[in-house]
Amino acid sequence: xxxxxxxxxxxxxxxxxxxxxxxxxxxxxxxxxxxxxxxxxxxxxxxxxxxxxxxxxxxxxxxxxxxxxxxxxxxxxxxxxxxxxxxxxxxxxxxxxxxxxxxxxxxxxxxxxxxxxxxxxxxxxxxxxxxxxxxxxxxxxxxxxxxxxxxxxxxxxxxxxxxxxxxxxxxxxxxxxxxxxxxxxxxxxxxxxxxxxxxxxxxxxxxxxxxxxxxxxxxxxxxxxxxxxxxxxxxxxxxxxxxxxxxxx
Ligand code: 13P
Numbered sequence: 157x158x159x160x161x162x163x164x165x166x167x168x169x170x171x172x173x174x175x176x177x178x179x180x181x182x183x184x185x186x187x188x189x190x191x192x193x194x195x196x197x198x199x200x201x202x203x204x205x206x207x208x209x210x211x212x213x214x215x216x217x218x219x220x221x222x223x224x225x226x227x228x229x230x231x232x233x234x235x236x237x238x239x240x241x242x243x244x245x246x247x248x249x250x251x252x253x254x255x256x257x258x259x260x261x262x263x264x265x266x267x268x269x270x271x272x273x274x275x276x277x278x279x280x281x282x283x284x285x286x287x288x289x290x291x292x293x294x295x296x297x298x299x300x301x302x303x304x305x306x307x308x309x310x311x312x313x314x315x316x317x318x319x320x321x322x323x324x325x326x327x328x329x330x331x332x333x334x335x336x337x338x339x340x341x342x343x344x345x346x347x348x349x350x351x352x353x354x355x356x357x358x359x360x361x362x363x364x365x366x367x368x369x370x371x372x373x374x375x376x377x378x379x380x381x382x383x384x385x386x387x388x389x390x391x392x393x394x395x396x397x398x399x400x401x402x403x404x405x
Contacts, residue, residue, distance in 0.1 A: 158359070158360055158361070158362050158384045159193055159362050159384070160191055160192045160193065160362070160378075160384055160385045160405055161192065161193045161194075161195060161319060161362050161364055161384065161385035161386075162192050162193075162194055162195070162385050162386050162388065162398075162401055162402045162405055163194075163195035163196070163197060163218060163246065163248075163280060163321075163364065163385070163386070163387050163388065163392075164195070164196045164197060164388050164389075164392025164393075164398055165197050165220060165248060165251070165366075165387055165388065165389050165392060166196065166197060166198045166199060166202075166220075166392060166393060167199075167220070167253070167389060168199060169199070169393055170198045170199050170202045170393075171202070172201075172202060172205050174202075175198050175202035175205050175206055175209075176205060176209065178393065178395055179196070179205075179206055179209045179210060179215075180209065181395035182194075182196070182215060182395050182398065182399065183209070183210075183213055183215070185395055185396070185399045186399055186403065187214070187215065187395075187398070187399045187402055188214045189402050189403055189405070191405070192385065192402055192405050193216060193385075194214060194215045194216065194402055195215070195216045195217070195218045195245075195246050195280075196210075196215060196216075196217060196218065196392070197217075197218040197219060197220050197246065197248055198217075199220065200219065200220075200234055203217065203219060203239070203242045203243070203244060204242050204243075207242055207243030207244070210243070211243070216245050216246060217242075217243050217244045217245060217246070218244055218245065218246030218247055218248060218280065219234070219239045219244045219246070219247045219248070220247075220248050220251065221234075221247070221248065221249065221251070221254055221268075222234055222235065222236050222239055222247050222249070222268060222271075222272065222277075223235050223236070223268075224264060224267040224268045224271055225271075226271065236271055236272055236275035236277055237275055239277060240275055240276055240277060244277065245277065245278060246277065246278045246279075246280055246319075247268075247272050247277045247278070247279055247280065248279075248280045248282065248321075248387070249265050249268045249269055249272065249279045249280065249281050249282070249306075250262070250265035250268075250281055250282045250283070250302075250306055251282045251323075252282060252284055252323060252325045252328060253328075256325075261305075262301070262302055262305025262306050262308075263305065265281065265305070265306045266305060266306050266307070266308050266309070269281060269306055269307070269310070269318065270309070270310070270314075273310075273314050273317055273318070278317060278318070278319060279318050279319065280318075280319045280320075280321050280364070280387065281306050281307070281318055281319070281320050281321065282320075282321045282323050282366070282387070283299050283302035283303055283306070283320065283321070283322055283323070283346070284299065284302075284322055284323040284324045284325050284328075284366075284367070285298040285299055285324055285325065285326075286298075286325045286326065287325065287326035290324065290326065295324075295342060296342075296345055299322070299342060299345065299346065300345070300349055303320070303346055303349045303350070304349065307350075307353060310353070312353070312354035312356065312357050315350065315353055315354050315357035315361065316354075316356075316357045316360055316361065318361060319361065319362050319363075319364060320346055320350075320361060320362070320363045320364070321363075321364040321365070321366050321387040322339065322342050322343055322346060322363060322364070322365055322366070323365075323366035323367050323387060324338075324339075324342075324367050326367075327366075327367025327368050328366070328367050328368070328389065329368070329389060329390060330367075330368060331368050332367075332368060333367060333368045333369065333370075333373050333377070334365070334367060336376045336377050336379065336380050336383075337380075339365050339377060339380060339383060340380035340381070340382055340383060343363045343365070343380065343382035343383055344381075344382045346363055346382075347361075347363065347382055362384035362385055363382055363383065363384050364383075364384060364385045364386055364387045365377055365383050365385075365386055365387070366386060366387035366388065366389070368389075368390075369386040369387075369388045369391060369401060370391050370397065370401070371391070371397050371400035371401055371404060374386065374400070374401040374404035374405060375404040375405075378404065378405045385405060386401060386405065388401055
């Protein structure tokens with residue numbers, strides 16, 4: 157059995173007041189589901205506030221990115237140890253918005269993945285194709301290269317500690333969700349790629365789907381055998397919607 161995970165990526169949303177209010181609504185609402193690990197990923201500035209409110213609760217904390225360096229003269233960067241000490245257990249790495257707006261490459265993401273693992277954080281590694289790549293029939297080529305590149309050099313033991321998120325770029329924030337069949341095909345393909353590295357690890361690595369997941373499509377997506385949860389953007393900012401997704405899974 158693989159761990160089911162629903163993670164909320166708040167992106168650049170969440171002042172301290174908004175963070176307190178959203179976390180309190182999640183804790184007061186029906187967000188506890190024994191079959192699902194729930195993670196929220198607020199912006200850096202709200203992590204400590206979120207961490208204090210979530211302490212001892214069923215909701216885990218994650219960050220949205222981190223530096224590939226341990227410490228030092230890297231102005232504006234946040235180290236994995238800083239995240240760990242503020243109470244984060246997860247970190248999203250290689251999100252398409254980081255790739256698109258900050259020119260992050262698979263090589264850089266790979267360095268971050270290794271450092272996250274050695275620091276004790278669980279990386280949620282994002283992969284996914286652009287619309288033009290899907291239209292050209294390149295989905296497997298692109299996603300296959302991202303999986304191989306970001307996981308390069310990991311041992312089987314390391315591989316068992318990662319989470320993958322398949323987020324087709326054309327489905328992010330657009331309201332266009334991949335159909336359950338389209339998503340399942342790519343999830344199964346990713347699992348095959350993981351099995352090339354290590355068969356046993358491929359069976360336990362959760363592969364989340366991300367891209368316009370909403371309460372009304374979550375159940376259909378999660379009926380697919382290789383979809384082990386969601387990475388939710390917009391709908392994670394509304395407590396009722398996020399709770400509905402958790403319970404649909
Ligand atoms: P949306 O759910 O807003 O499409 O965002 C998905 C995403 O990018 C999560 O990381």
